[in-house]
Amino acid sequence: MISSAKLKLSDQKKADILAAAIEEFRETGFAGARINRIAERAQVSKRTLYKHYQSKEALFYAIIDLTIAEFQAASRIDYEPAQPMADQLQAALENYFAKISSDAYMTLSRILIAEFLKDGEISTAIRERFEGHNKGFADLIAAAVADGKLKPVDPDYAATQLVALVKAFLFWPKFLMGEPLPELAQIAHIIKDSVRMFLGHHGRG
Numbered sequence: 001m002i003s004s005a006k007l008k009l010s011d012q013k014k015a016d017i018l019a020a021a022i023e024e025f026r027e028t029g030f031a032g033a034r035i036n037r038i039a040e041r042a043q044v045s046k047r048t049l050y051k052h053y054q055s056k057e058a059l060f061y062a063i064i065d066l067t068i069a070e071f072q073a074a075s076r077i078d079y080e081p082a083q084p085m086a087d088q089l090q091a092a093l094e095n096y097f098a099k100i101s102s103d104a105y106m107t108l109s110r111i112l113i114a115e116f117l118k119d120g121e122i123s124t125a126i127r128e129r130f131e132g133h134n135k136g137f138a139d140l141i142a143a144a145v146a147d148g149k150l151k152p153v154d155p156d157y158a159a160t161q162l163v164a165l166v167k168a169f170l171f172w173p174k175f176l177m178g179e180p181l182p183e184l185a186q187i188a189h190i191i192k193d194s195v196r197m198f199l200g201h202h203g204r205g
Helices: 004-032 035-042 046-052 058-077 085-100 104-118 120-130 136-145 155-170 172-177 184-202
Strands: none
Touching: 004 035, 004 046, 004 058, 004 104, 035 046, 058 085, 058 104, 058 136, 058 184, 085 104, 085 155, 085 184, 104 120, 104 172, 120 184, 136 155, 155 172, 155 184
16 A cells, blocks of 8 residues: 555656646757756656656646646635625636646646647647636536526526626736736726626626
8 A cells, every 4th residue: 555655746746747748848849849858847757757758749748737726626616505606706816826827827728828829739739638728617507597596598608708708907907918917906807897797797686
């Protein structure tokens, strides 16, 4: 039986390898990345690296999966029938955009977008893995529709619409042009205003 200490050490090495791969892909792109440099960055042997990730492709797909997991975890919120819908949507959006506007998430996103535009096989993998990436919001909206708090609507469509309202201000300017995020008061205003617009269209009043 594997001891918990060994298991934790193995998990740490795996995390170190993934962090090193993110830096390597960020600096050199997928085509220019080298397994030996990733192993050196992670301070592990190539044998240890291959024990966790069988190839450079496997490492890159692990980064895709990590990005999606971060995406989905940030938007997950349980529906509360007794709580005002506006408060629930605002809480979900605040948590979500705190995560995806972080420098770490921006780095992951830029790596994926760069390879998406260059490599057909990778772009297909990214598209397939990103299906349902707004599931947390979609589930919240579906529960609210079933509870009569929102008008009937396709949850995936409405989730994409809601996220897009805020992403235009709190994600794309930083991602594409390196602009700083607005002040906290302005962020709160953008989110509150977006929720108000969303409920004005989909809410039952």
